[in-house]
Amino acid sequence: MDDLRLGVVEARFADIVWAHAPIASGELVRLCGQELEWKKSTTYTVLRKLCDRGIFQNEGGVVSALLTRDAFYAAQSRRFVEQTFDGSLPAFLAAFTGGRALTDKEIAEIQQLIDAHKEG
Secondary structure, X not given: OOOOOOOHHHHHHHHHHHHHOOEEHHXXXXXXXXXXXXXXXXXXXXXXXXXXXXXXXXXXXXXXXXXXXXXXXXXXXXXXXXXXXXXOHHHHHHHHHOOOOOOHHHHHHHHHHHHHXXXX
């Protein structure tokens, strides 16, 4: 699962699959025709690409997710922090907040995350 990127159209397609999985491939074709105005061949081409990336699988005409939406975006976020901030979560948070003040609610939520993930 080296390629954790989704283009805009791939993300819309993935959201359809995640919202309906497991889904019969024929039903997926119908939904993509309706929501994305795709032909059957386009649906199967994009599905094959995302199956090859290890995000979905199409077995016996049933499409299911190998990664949940949350797991996919969590992995994508971890890779972004690794590549952009040399793996430093504090550096990412500093850049993300951009010097703006955090609300008390945001501080409490971040503190809860820190407490829940402390080592030892």
